[in-house]
Amino acid sequence: MTSSVRIITDSACDLPEDVVRELGIEVVPLFIRFGEDELIDREQLTTAQFWARCATEPDLPSTAAPSPGRFEQSIRALAAQGATGVVIIDLSGALSGTLQSAEVAADRLQGDIPVRVVDSRTVSMGLGSIVVACARAARDGASLDEVEAMARDLSARCKVWGALDTLENLKKGGRIGGAKAMLASVLSIKPIIEVRDGVVQEGGKQRTRGKAVAFVVDKVREAVAARGISQLSVLHADCDDVDAFLAQLREVYSGEILVGEIGAVVGAHAGRGTIGVAFFEN
Secondary structure (H helix, E strand, O other): OOEEEEEEHHHOOOHHHHHHHHHOOOEOOOOOEEEOOOEEOOOOOOHHHHHHHHHHHHOOOEEEEEOHHHHHHHHHHHHHOOOOEEEEEEOOOOOOOOOHHHHHHHHOOOOOOOEEEEOOOOOOOHHHHHHHHHHHHHOOOHHHHHHHHHHHHHHHHHHEEOOOOOOOHHHHHHHHHHOOOOOOOOOOOOOEEEEOEEEEEEEEOOHHHHHHHHHHHHHHHHHHHHHEEEEHHHHHHHHOOHHHHHHHHHHOOOOEEEEEEEEEEHHHHOOOOOEEEEEEEE
């Protein structure tokens, strides 16, 4: 019997819907809360609707992890479609309880179908890139062990850099990790963040948006020159300068660049205007 491994991730992956469909990726949604109003990400709330609502809501949105039951539902659905094994790759366990829900679901279904759960230790298109690479490998016939090993290897080599336009969301959401030092900085400063060791860390400060974007491009240039990189992705939160950003990146990287819009989960914490990159160091 041929192995048919399928991938489950969560809605912090920020992958475009066409990529999700093409690769048969199952996306378990987190919840987005505006005050008392709780919505299912990607199902009851599109990215465009999320940003439109952020512009009119008095309070910043918050997020909540899916239940183990929601992961169980997805695992059972894939098993019914003929999957012989499932690899769940979730956003960093240090940032959300999502991974814990996946682990509970995997334990409950142990006797029914082999399920492996991997902590990506990253977020947004960092997570998305790992998921895409693993889904492609699975589609090409990789075994459960091989897909799991690939997910763990890529998560160890994944880099995410972002230029934020505001610190308000990170400050309120308490997801600022090692970046507390930036909170005192004056409003004109554009903070740079890096996802490192599974948490959001301070990556630097720049005076203007242009300098912040150039700083991120420099990080890619340095990585290309050092060890080389693969699968460069761009992540952006409702940004109008993304085409200019892509043009700068194409001067330093010649491969495919996957573009993902930052959705509600990451957007709730990073804020509108965040722009950045994810890539794998060779």
